Amino acid sequence: MSRALLREPLLHFLIGGAVLYALFAWIGTPVDPASRTISLSRSDQAQIAQGFAQMMGRPPTDAELSGLIERRVREEVLYREALRLGLDRDDPAVRRRLATKMDEIAAASAEAETPGDAVLEEWHKAHAGTFETGGVVNFEQVYFASEAAALAAKGQASPSGQPISLPRTVDAKSMVELGAIFGQQFAQEIAERSVAREWQGPIPSGFGWHLVRLSHREEGSVPPLAEIRDRVEADWRNSTITARRAAAYNALREAYRVEIE
Amino acid sequence: MRKLVMAAWTTTAALTLVGCDMVASDPDAAAQSGDQAQTAELPEFPDRPYWGDTHLHTDVSVDAFGFGVRLGPEDALKFARGEQVTATTGMPAQLDRPLDFLVIADHSDAMGATRRLFDAPRMLVRDPVLRRWYDLMHEGPEGSQRAIAELITAAANDEIPEALRDPERQAGATRALWDNHLALLERYNQPGTFTAFAGFEWTAMPDGNNLHRVVMFRDNDDRTEQVVPFPGIDTEAEQLWDYMEAYERATGGKVLAIPHNSNLSNGQMFELTGPDGGPMTAAYARRRAAREPVVEATQIKGDSETHPFLSPNDELAGFGIAGWELGNLPLTHTTTPDMLPGSYVRSALKRGLTLEQQTGANPYAFGLIGATDSHTALATGDEDNFFGKHTGNEPKATRAMRPQNLGTRVGRFGWNYLAGGYAAAWARGNTRTEIFDAFMRREVYATTGPRMTVRLFAGFDFAEQDWEGDWVRAGYTRGVPMGGQLTDSGKAPSFLISALKDPDGANLDRVQVVKGWVGADGVAQEQVYDVVWSDMAKRQRNGGKVPAVGDTVDRANASYTNTIGAAELRAAWTDPDYRAGQNAFYYVRVLEIPTPRWVLFDAKRFGLEIPEDVIEQGVAQERAYSSPVWLRPAARPGDAPAIMEGA
Numbered sequence: 001m002s003r004a005l006l007r008e009p010l011l012h013f014l015i016g017g018a019v020l021y022a023l024f025a026w027i028g029t030p031v032d033p034a035s036r037t038i039s040l041s042r043s044d045q046a047q048i049a050q051g052f053a054q055m056m057g058r059p060p061t062d063a064e065l066s067g068l069i070e071r072r073v074r075e076e077v078l079y080r081e082a083l084r085l086g087l088d089r090d091d092p093a094v095r096r097r098l099a100t101k102m103d104e105i106a107a108a109s110a111e112a113e114t115p116g117d118a119v120l121e122e123w124h125k126a127h128a129g130t131f132e133t134g135g136v137v138n139f140e141q142v143y144f145a146s147e148a149a150a151l152a153a154k155g156q157a158s159p160s161g162q163p164i165s166l167p168r169t170v171d172a173k174s175m176v177e178l179g180a181i182f183g184q185q186f187a188q189e190i191a192e193r194s195v196a197r198e199w200q201g202p203i204p205s206g207f208g209w210h211l212v213r214l215s216h217r218e219e220g221s222v223p224p225l226a227e228i229r230d231r232v233e234a235d236w237r238n239s240t241i242t243a244r245r246a247a248a249y250n251a252l253r254e255a256y257r258v259e260i261e
Numbered sequence: 262m263r264k265l266v267m268a269a270w271t272t273t274a275a276l277t278l279v280g281c282d283m284v285a286s287d288p289d290a291a292a293q294s295g296d297q298a299q300t301a302e303l304p305e306f307p308d309r310p311y312w313g314d315t316h317l318h319t320d321v322s323v324d325a326f327g328f329g330v331r332l333g334p335e336d337a338l339k340f341a342r343g344e345q346v347t348a349t350t351g352m353p354a355q356l357d358r359p360l361d362f363l364v365i366a367d368h369s370d371a372m373g374a375t376r377r378l379f380d381a382p383r384m385l386v387r388d389p390v391l392r393r394w395y396d397l398m399h400e401g402p403e404g405s406q407r408a409i410a411e412l413i414t415a416a417a418n419d420e421i422p423e424a425l426r427d428p429e430r431q432a433g434a435t436r437a438l439w440d441n442h443l444a445l446l447e448r449y450n451q452p453g454t455f456t457a458f459a460g461f462e463w464t465a466m467p468d469g470n471n472l473h474r475v476v477m478f479r480d481n482d483d484r485t486e487q488v489v490p491f492p493g494i495d496t497e498a499e500q501l502w503d504y505m506e507a508y509e510r511a512t513g514g515k516v517l518a519i520p521h522n523s524n525l526s527n528g529q530m531f532e533l534t535g536p537d538g539g540p541m542t543a544a545y546a547r548r549r550a551a552r553e554p555v556v557e558a559t560q561i562k563g564d565s566e567t568h569p570f571l572s573p574n575d576e577l578a579g580f581g582i583a584g585w586e587l588g589n590l591p592l593t594h595t596t597t598p599d600m601l602p603g604s605y606v607r608s609a610l611k612r613g614l615t616l617e618q619q620t621g622a623n624p625y626a627f628g629l630i631g632a633t634d635s636h637t638a639l640a641t642g643d644e645d646n647f648f649g650k651h652t653g654n655e656p657k658a659t660r661a662m663r664p665q666n667l668g669t670r671v672g673r674f675g676w677n678y679l680a681g682g683y684a685a686a687w688a689r690g691n692t693r694t695e696i697f698d699a700f701m702r703r704e705v706y707a708t709t710g711p712r713m714t715v716r717l718f719a720g721f722d723f724a725e726q727d728w729e730g731d732w733v734r735a736g737y738t739r740g741v742p743m744g745g746q747l748t749d750s751g752k753a754p755s756f757l758i759s760a761l762k763d764p765d766g767a768n769l770d771r772v773q774v775v776k777g778w779v780g781a782d783g784v785a786q787e788q789v790y791d792v793v794w795s796d797m798a799k800r801q802r803n804g805g806k807v808p809a810v811g812d813t814v815d816r817a818n819a820s821y822t823n824t825i826g827a828a829e830l831r832a833a834w835t836d837p838d839y840r841a842g843q844n845a846f847y848y849v850r851v852l853e854i855p856t857p858r859w860v861l862f863d864a865k866r867f868g869l870e871i872p873e874d875v876i877e878q879g880v881a882q883e884r885a886y887s888s889p890v891w892l893r894p895a896a897r898p899g900d901a902p903a904i905m906e907g908a
Contacts, residue, residue, distance in 0.1 A: 055489060055491065056503060057507035057511045067495075071495060096331075100333075104437070104441055163728065164829050165831060179764075180309065180312075181309060183764030184357070184358070185765075205764060206828075207762065207828040234447075
């Protein structure tokens with residue numbers, strides 16, 4: 001048994017799963033569902049009150065406490081009756097929740113883990129594309145309702161365009177932002193244009209036609225790890241959780257023979 | 262045996278389920294996930310609306326799950342930020358344009374009701390002994406063995422830490438779900454790009470009358486993990502507000518509630534009386550306005566702006582009411598006309614003015630947003646990309662004409678569902694604090710799905726020439742934006758109103774101002790003004806009415822053209838019917854030209870034959886509703902303080 005294997009989250013998962021199974025098998029339900037006695041001790045009641053206090057920041061009044069106790073009794077009665085009727089079996093919601101719990105157990109170690117610098121540096125390098133910021137552009141634009149009007153104005157040194165509530169100058173906006181403001185078509189056109197001193201266009205948008213003077217384009221780049229450490233860590237965590245769930249499932253799955261007719 | 266199992270149980274818990282506490286207790290992590298990085302770059306004034314859905318259900322909601330959804334919060338976040346996911350029914354699903362923010366609002370009861378049954382051991386590792394064990398286990402096999410030995414000893418000596426004994430915590434499946442959920446949100450929340458809010462739905466429904474609220478938190482998980490979602494069953498709105506106040510007191514955070522589907526409340530959402538049926542008190546009114554600054558005016562289960570019965574002179578009233586107007590949510594009680602004023606937001610805004618005159622405080626001084634209330638984990642608002650109210654009506658041939666499940670299977674059909682709306686927030690940046698604060702000051706608006714840009718400023722000296730300069734600056738410095746309030750100056754209020762079409766959508770038909778006020782006789786009134794519309798030279802008023810914009814919709818092909826309507830409509834408008842001392846509100850309604858609804862897209866896609874009347878209902882003028890601006894009489898000495906300073 002190597003040390004590495006014992007550190008393996010999958011092993012933790014399997015042990016956890018086995019313990020859980022044993023636990024469920026052993027205690028099953030906290031009370032025999034056939035029992036018709038519901039007892040709420042003083043400490044049970046204190047804990048109900050404590051739960052309320054945690055949520056509301058103050059202890060419950062007597063009336064609130066008896067309401068909470070009544071609700072607990074009601075839940076317990078219905079819960080036991082549901083178990084007596086076997087409502088927990090073949091219930092897709094129950095099955096799903098238990099399956100989700102298993103996934104959560106598999107993921108939990110990755111949720112808590114703090115990856116070291118080396119791990120993040122490697123992740124940052126290996127998934128550079130994920131962290132690349134899209135390019136940004138700076139330009140001036142003037143608007144025309146018709147293509148003909150835009151063409152007619154193109155020869156002018158400083159065309160004035162027609163009034164519309166769009167920014168006349170745009171600084172350091174990404175293509176996604178341009179899409180939100182001017183529409184997708186315009187953003188795609190701008191993405192393909194080069195910086196030039198002249199007015200370009202007319203470029204169509206959702207609003208009409210634009211003459212554009214593209215003054216600056218900054219290509220996308222991957223920021224250094226120090227600048228985006230939390231993003232890299234979040235991405236590492238998301239991917240690691242997914243991978244561990246898959247690994248844990250596959251390990252369990254291997255023990256099954258599945259027959260699909 | 263019992264002791265052994267106890268020890269093993271503890272081991273599992275400590276081994277596997279420590280996530281959230283570790284993350285949240287790390288101050289660096291909290292700082293990184295906060296908004297600090299963004300504050301330096303914020304513009305002086307909001308320069309664009311941020312788009313989001315504040316009301317989305319995933320498989321954590323028991324009803325959504327029952328309808329079949331198998332996508333969870335993580336899929337919902339990926340989808341909202343623009344990634345492609347596979348819908349439960351197997352189709353690829355993606356938004357044409359990403360959303361800027363999302364509130365996953367799963368039912369709190371769904372989380373709570375299942376807790377015993379689904380309880381797996383889980384707890385936060387706050388206890389120092391547990392922490393030591395956790396650390397030992399992570400040291401390696403020797404440490405792990407030592408930890409287990411210590412655990413067994415502790416169990417034998419009856420020294421198990423208190424945290425492991427507390428059944429309230431042990432049974433906390435809600436706690437577990439919530440903590441996992443908050444950790445997930447922190448991983449997807451990316452200030453400046455995509456904002457993931459913590460929230461839940463409080464689902465109180467006395468007698469089937471919908472009083473639901475979405476609860477939305479401003480804060481990171483260092484605060485939100487200190488509570489769990491508040492149950493809706495057997496609780497009342499005032500208790501929800503208690504919960505919210507306790508949260509703010511305990512954590513220094515902020516939280517708001519958003520009522521929705523007032524259209525299905527049978528008049529109970531916006532009552533004239535207090536909750537006990539007696540007269541409403543100023544204290545209640547003030548509290549409600551402070552807790553619920555924004556209301557959902559439109560969503561998949563219908564539109565709640567107004568009803569033709571309430572607004573007989575509003576020829577464009579009645580959007581999105583077919584089917585929904587019949588009764589409460591499960592259709593156990595039908596709706597009668599006397600209930601309508603308490604069910605729609607325009608009449609509620611009027612009631613607010615009346616109540617303010619009576620009590621000194623306005624309980625219904627709220628802004629307006631749209632949302633989806635989708636139960637598919639997919640926040641779809643577009644007509645050509647509608648994934649259904651729930652997984653049972655994800656795209657398929659039968660969904661448009663089938664009676665749908667809410668109610669008696671009589672009177673409501675698939676085609677009654679709207680494709681869902683969105684919220685637009687005038688925030689200075691895409692962060693939790695900026696967007697939440699825009700909600701608090703009601704600088705938000707509703708759309709029925711399209712992303713038109715709507716600006717509204719109110720003051721006393723706005724005029725057409727303001728358009729020539731930096732009118733946004735003028736709006737903010739010489740007036741108030743939507744959601745704000747003016748104090749009567751003895752002069753008619755004037756407004757700068759701009760509506761820019763959705764850059765990837767339909768042209769605009771017209772811009773209207775809806776005014777509500779209390780007349781000298783004490784009766785609340787309303788009036789809809791056409792302010793500016795496309796082709797004004799050709800479409801001259803006829804008998805006081807602006808002629809219809811026309812209709813380019815090709816019903817068979819589910820298409821339209823932008824050959825009618827305008828790209829932008831804007832106007833400086835002054836209230837022509839102002840009377841000094843009037844208590845009034847003004848909001849803007851923007852209408853698109855007619856476009857096909859999802860039903861026509863379905864008919865084309867699946868080759869459906871649908872009845873003529875449904876085809877006609879398959880064309881609509883989608884719209885935006887701004888939050889109102891209020892004009893309040895100058896305070897007289899002795900008046901109660903104004904309630905609307907809020908944010």
